[in-house]
Amino acid sequence: MNAAQLVLAGWGLLICGAAACAVVSARRNLVGPLAFLFVVGSSVLVLPAALSVLVQNRAAETGALLALPGVQASLAFRVDQLSALFLLITAVIAPLATLYSIPYMLKYRNQGLLRYYPLFLLFFAGLIGVVCAADWLFFLVFWEFMTVCSYFLVIFTKEDRTAARAGLKYIVMTHGATALMLIAAIVTWKTAQPHSFSFEAAKATMAQLAATRPVLLHVLLALWFVGFATKAGVLPLGDWLPDAYPAAPSGAAAVFGGMMSKFGIYGLLRVFLDMVPACEFSTVWGIVIAVAGASSIFLGTLSALAQDDSKRLMSFHVIGQIGYMLLAIGAGIYLLPVNGALAALAIMAGVFHLVNNVCYKTLLFFTAGSLSFRAGETNLNRLSGMWTVMPVTGVAALIGSLSIAGVPPFNGFASKWMIYHATILGVPGMPLFLLLGILALFVSLVTLASFLKFLGGAFMGPTALREEEAEKGDVPFAMQFPQMFLAALCIAFGLVPMLALAGIHRAVGAVLPVQSVPSLSSLVGNSWAGLQLSAFGGEATGVWYPVVVLGALAVGMAFAYWVFRLGAAPRRAVDMWQCGALVDGALARYLVVEPKHEPATAQFEARFQAHGLYSCFKVAFRSVYPSVPLPHAGYPTRFMKIFDVDAWLFGPLVRLGNRLTGALSRTHSGVPQMYLIWQLVGLVAVVVLLAVWAN
Amino acid sequence: MLNAKLIETLSLIMIITSLVAVETHNLKRAAAAYCVQALLVCGLILAFAAANPALYTWAAVALVTKAIATPWLLLHYVGKTGVREAKAIIGFGPSVLIASLLLITSYTLTHRYVHFLAPTAEAAQGVFRTNLAVSMTVFALGLYAILSRRDAIKTVIGLCLLENAIHLSLVSLAPHMRETALVGIATEVVITVALLLYVIAGIKEQVGTTDTFELSELHW
Amino acid sequence: MDPVVMTLLVVPFAGALLCGVLSRGAKAAAALVALVVMALAIITVWQAWPLFPDGWNTTFGQLSWMPGGLGSIQLFGALVDPLSSLMLLLVTVVGFVVVLYSTGYLTSRNVEHAYREGDNRYYFWLLFFLGSMVGVAVSPNLLQMFLFWEMTTICSWALISHTHTGVAQRAGFKALVITHIGGLGFLVALAFLLVFAQSFEFTALGKLGGGMKTAAFLLLLAAAWAKSAQVPFHTWLPDAMEAPTPISAYLHAAAMVKAGVFLVARLIQASWEMPSLFGAVLLAGALVTILMAVINYFRQDDLKRLLAYSTIAHLGYVMVGCALGVYGSWMGFQGGVLHILCHGVAKGTLFLCAGALAYGAGTRSISKLQGMGRRMPLVGAAFMVGALAVTGIPPLATFWSKLYIFAGALDVRAGGVLLAVLAVESVVAFSWFIYVGHRIFLGEPSEEAETTPLPAAMSVSLVIGMLLCVLAPVVGVPLVRMILP
Helix, strand or coil, X not given: CCHHHHHHHHHHHHHHHHHXXXXXXXXXXXXXXXXXXXXXXXXXXXXXXXXXXXXXXXXXXXXXXXXXXXXXXXXXXXXXHHHHHHHHHHHHHHHHHHHHHHHHHHCCCCCCHHHCHHHHHHHHHHHHHHHHECEHHHHHHHHHHHHHHHHHHHCCCCCCHXXXXXXXXXXXXXXXXXXXXXXXXXXXHHHCCCCCCEHHHHHHHHXXXXXXXXXXXXXXXXXXXXXXXXXXXXXXHHHHHHHHHHHCCHHHHHHHHHHHHHHHHHHHHHXXXXXXXXXXXXXXXXXXXXXXXXXXXXXXXXXXXXXXXXHHHHHHHHHHHHHHHHHHHHHHHHHCCCCHHHHHHHHHHHHHHHHHHHHHHHHHHHHHHHHHHHHXXXXXXXXXXXXXXXXXXXXXXXXXHHHHHCCCCCHHHHHHHHHHHHHHHCCCCCHHHHHHHHHHHHHHHHHHHHHHHHHHHHHCCCCCXXXXXXXXXXXXXXXXXXXXXXXXXXXXXXXXXXXXHHHHHHHHHHHCCCCCCCCHHHHHXXXXXXXXXXXXXXCCCEXXXXXXXXXXXXXXXXXXXXXXXXXXXXCCCCCCEECCEEXXXXXXXXXXXXXXXXXXXXXXXXXXXXXCXXXXXXXXXXXXXXXXXXXXXXXXXHHHHHHCHHHHXXXXXXXXXXXXXXXXXXXXXXXXXXXXHHHHHHHHHHHHHHHHHHC | CCCHHHHHHHHHHHHHHHXXXXXXXXXXXXXXHHHHHHHHHHHHHHHHHCCCCHHHHHHHHHHHHHHXXXXXXXXXXXXXXXXXXXXXCCCHHHHHHHHHHHHHHHHHHXXXXXXXXXXXXXXXXXXXXXXXXXXXXXXXXXXHHHHHCCEHHHHHHHHXXXXXXXXXXXXXXXXXXCHHHHHHHHCCCHXXXXXXHHHHHHHHHHHCCCEHHHCCCCCC | CHHHHHHHHHHHHHHHHHHHHCCCCHHHHHHHHHHHHHHHHHHHHHHHHHHCCCCEEEEEECCCCCCCCCCCCCCEEEEECHHHHHHXXXXXXXXXXXXXXXXXXXXXXXXXXXXXXXXXXXXXXXXXXXXXXHHHHHCCCHHHHHHHHHHHHHHHHHHHCCCCCHHHHHHHHHHHHHHHHHHHHHHHHHHHHHHHHCCCCHHHHHHCCHHHHHHHHHHHHHHHHHHCCCCCCCCHHHHHHHCCHHHHHHHHHHCHHHHHHHHHHHHHHCCCCCCHHHHHHHXXXXXXXXXXXXXXXXXXXXXXXXXXXXXXXXHHHHHXXXXXXXXXXXXXXXXXXXXXXXXXXXXXXXXXXXXXXXHHHCCCXXXXXXXXXXXXXXXXXXXXHHHHHHHXXXXXXXXXXXXXXXXXHCCCCCHHHHHHHHHHHHHHHHHHHHHHHHHHXXXXXXXXXXXXXXXXXXXXXXXXXHHHHHHHHHHHHHHHHCCCC
C-alpha cells in the first residue's frame, strides 16, 4: 500500500465518519466523540503516509479511480511533497479541532449537531482532496466542495442574521473566484494538445504559452491569482473574511482561520511554482504577489487594531499574517530567475511562516473560543480579568500572542526573521522588496499592539464574571489539550526551527522550477540548535540560535532576580496618584470615560477597557477599512418593458383576435333566416367557383 | 295538344295568389290563398297532362296533398297558434316591387339563356319555357318568404310555395317522361309540413310566440 | 425486448384509465403504476445499453394510405438510443417521485389549498402525461413525436387548471394556446416534409431544398421554443405556476418543457447538413432568453415564479449546448443534453421544496417566509442541495453539464466571450438562490413559520430528490458520451 492509497483510505474514512455522525447526530453526547474517533483514525492513516512521502522525498499516487470521459480528467490521489506538508498540517489540526469542538458544541443548545459534525468531517475530506488532486478539474471540484462545507459551518447559527449575511458574502465571493479559476482551467485544457486537465499537461501548456501567447498566460495567471487570493483573504478580495470567520463556531473558525486560508497559499504555490516556468512571468507575478501581501499586512493588521470583538480581531490578523506569507513567497518567485538560492530561502521562509501561523493562529482562535465558552462574550470591552479564572488558557493565549507578534524565542520570530532576511537583503537593484520588508517589520509592532489589546482586555484586570461562573474554573480538558499542544508546538518550532524547515525544504524543493534545488544545509545551515542563513550560497548572512539566546536570557533573568532579592526593597501599599492628585485605587490605569457605554450608576465600575488603549488609532484608522455596501440595482422601466412580451405582443394580438371573432360571432344570431341566407350565399359562391374553375 | 293560353293564364294567376299568400298578414287568409294556388298548380299539371298522360295521376294526388291536406293542416295549426302574423321585415310595397323584379328577371333569363338553363331541347321552347320562368319566379317568391317573414308559419307557407314551384318546373324540365309523375309524388312534402307545424305549435307553447327572431336561445 | 417497450408504452395509459375510474385508492394505484413504469424504463435502458450508440429500434405499425412511398414503411415504433434513454430515465424517475409526492400533497391538510376532490382526474391526467412523455422520448420519427407532443399539450392544460379557479383556468388556457400554436408550426413542418421530402425521419430536413429547409427548421424551432418557454414564447411558464406544485415540478421543470429541447437535440443528432445560420439563430435565442430570465429573477416574490424563470434560463443553457453542436462542438452538445437530465432532477427537487413550504406554511411568498429552517429542516436541506445542484456546484448535478458546455464553448469563435457570459450568469444565479435560501430558511421564524408537519410521502420524495441530484451525473455522463452524430 503506497502513501497515496493510505491517504485515500483516510479520506474515505472521513466520508464514512460524516455519514455515521449524520446518523447519530440526535445523540448530542455521542456524536462529538464519534467524530473525534473518525478524525483520529483518518489522521493515523494520513500522518504516516505524508511523513513517508517527505522522508523518502518521492511522490506517490493511486491509479485513476474515476475517469471522466472526454475531458481527460480523472479522480486520482497524488501525494507529492508539497501536498504531504499540507496533509501533515491537516492531520494534526483536524483531530485537535474536533476534540475542541466536543464540549464547545454542547453549548449550542438550540442548534442540532447534524449540521456541524458531518459537515466538519466532509470539510476535512475536502481539504485532503484539494491537496491530493492530480488534475485541475478535480482540484476545483474539491475546492468548491470544501468551500461549500465551510459555508454551511459559517451559517451554523440559523437565527443569527449577521451570520447569514456573512455566509452569503462568503459563498458568493468564493464561488465567483472559483468560477474564474474554472475558466482558467478550461482555457488551459483547451490549449493543451491533446486536451487534458492534468498537472503535467498544464505545466507543458504554460511553458508553451509563455513562449507563444504571453498575454493569454498573464490573463490565466491573473484568474488563478484572483481565485486563490480570495480564499486566502487578500484585501479587497478577502472582504468576506472578517465577517465570516467570527460567525462560525469556534472549533470551525479555528480551522478556517488556521488552515483553510492557507490553502489559498497552497494554490498559489502550486500554480506559480509548479506550473509556471522561471521566466519573466515570475518576475512580474512575484512583484504582484509581494505587493498584495504587503497591502494585506498593512490593511489587515491596522484594521485589526481597531476591532473590539476578539474573533474579529483574530480574523483581521489572518489577513495580515497571510500578507507575510505572500510577501515572502512573492519575493521568492521574483527571485527565481535571478538567484535560486535566495528564492528558495524566501519561499521556505513563507512556507515556514505558514506552518507557524497554523500553530499560533489556531491556538489563538481556540483561546478566543474558550473565552466565549466560559464568559459567553467575545467583546473585549466587556471581558475582563479572565486570567484568574482560566490561567491555562491565559498562558496559551500569551504564548500564541507572543508568537504571532514575532517575539523571540517563539516560532513567529524565526519565520519573520527569515522573511525580513529574504526581503531586505533581497536584490540590490530592486528597492521595492526592501521597502516592503521594512513595512512588514513595522507592522509587526502593530501586531504586538493589537495582541496586547487582546490579552489586556480579556485577561487582565478584575474579573467580570459572576461567582458561580468563576467557580467552574478553566475550560474542559478537551478544550485545553489542543491549546496546550499547539502552544507546545509554537515553543518547539521556535526553539528548534530545523524541525519544520527540513520538511519544508523537501516540500518546496519538489515544486521549485529551478535546475537544481539548493540543499538545506547550504540555505539554513545544518545545526539543530538554530539557523544559519546564507542567501548567496557562501557566507552566512544571518544567524539565530534560539536555545543559546534562551539560555542566555534565562541566565540573565536568574541573575537579575537574585540581585532583586538581594536588594530586598520593602513593599508597601500606596494610593495611586496621577499628576499630583490622588486617584481612587479602584480605578484601572487605562481609563476611558465613555458614558454611553457605561450604565448610569453612581458606583463607577472599574474596567480594563480594551478600546481605551488605542482610541486615537481607532479614529484615524477606522477609515482604512471601510465596508462597501452591496449595490442596490434597479432596472430602467423601459428596458424591462421590452421583456414583458405579454404586454406589447401577445396582449394586443389576443385583444384583436377577440374583437374579430366577436364581430364574426354576431352572424350567429340564432335566427334561422340568417343561417339560410348564409347557406344561399355559400351555395352561390361554390357554384361561381365551380363555374370559374371548370373554365 | 297543350293549351298555351290556358297555361299562361293559370300561371299568372298562380303568381298573384302566391304573392297574396306571402303578403297577407292574416294567416287564415294566407292559407286560403295557398289553397287557391295549389288548385291552380293542379290545374297546370292537368293542362300539361295532355302531352304526358302519366301526369293525370299526379294531378289527382297533388289535389289531395297540396290542395286539401296541406291547407287543412295549416288551418288547423293556425287555429292553435293564432291568426295574426308577426310583423315582417319587408313591407308590402317593396315586396310587390321585388316580386315584379323576380318575374322580369326569370323571364329574361329563360328567354335569353335558355340553352344554358334547359336540359333538353324541348324544354327550351314555347310553353315549357314559360313554365320554367314561372316556376323560377314562384321558387324565388317562396325563398323570399322564408327569408323575410318572421312568422314561423309564414315560412312554412313559403316552403310549400317552394315545393310547388319545383314540382312545376319538373313538368317542364321532363315533359314526356313517365317517371315525372312518380318523382313528383315522391317528393311531396306533406309529412314535412305536418312535422314542422307540430314543432311550431310546440314552440308556441314553450316560448309563447312563433316569431323566429325570438327563437335565438340556442345561439352562441 | 419488444414486449418490454410495448408494456412501457401501454402501462401508463392503462393506469390512467384505472385511476380515472377508481372511486377510492386512486392514489395508491397511481403510485404503483408510476413505480412499474419507472422499473420498466430502467429495464429497457439496461437491456438496450449494450447496443448503444446505435440503439435499439422496433416498429409496430404503418399507415398504408400515406402517399409518396410512406405507406409502405413502418411509421410507428420505438427507438431506444442514448438520447432517448436519457429522456426516458428522466421522465420516469422524476415521474415516480412526483406521483409519490402528490399522494401526500393533494390532501385536505394542505395549508395553501385544501384539495378535497378531483383525485381521479388528477391522477388520470398525470399518468396520461407520463405515458405521453414516454412516447415522446422513444419516438423514432417526427410524426409519432408530434402525436405524443400534442397529447402532452392537452395534459398540461388539464393539469394546470386542475383547481378550477379562475386564475388557474386562465393560466391553463394561456399555456394551451401558446404551446399549441407551436404545435401548429410543427404540423405545418410535417406537411412540408410529407410533400417535399416524403419522409418523417429526423434526417428528413436534409432532403429539403434551401429555403424550404430553413422554413421547416424555423417552424420546428418555433414549436420547440413555445414548448420550452423560450423568448418570445416564454410568458406562459411563470403563469403556469398556478398548477399544483408537483405538476410544476414535473411538467414545467422536468418533463414537458424538456420536450422542446429534446426535439432540437434530436434534430441536431440526426446527421444532416445544417447550415451555421441555424446555429446562430439557436444561440441568439438562447442568449436572449438567458438574459431575460436572469433579469427577472430579482423581481420575483413568489418562489415558484422564481423557479419558473430559472427553468427558462436553464433551458436556454440546453439550447446553447445544442447551438454549439451545430457549430461543430460535439462536447458542447453533449453538455447541453446532459443538462436536460441534471437540471430536471435539480429543479424538480427545488419545486418539491417550494411545494413543501406551501403545504406547511400556506404561502409561497419569499418575503413572508422566514426562519423556516427550524420547523422544516429537511426542506431546508433539500432546498440547499437543490440550489447548489442547479447552479453548478461540484460534485452535484449541473456542474458536470456546465463543464461540458463551457469546454465546448471555446470551440467556437468568440467562445471566450460566450464562456464569460455563461459564467457570469451562473454566478449571479447562484448568488440569488443562496440569498433566497437564506431569506426563507435562516433568521428568526416569522408567523407563517407555524407549520403543519409534512406527510411521509413528501419527505421521502425530498430525500429521493436529493439523492438524484448527486447520482444523476453518474448515469448521465456515460449515457451522454455515447450520443454520437
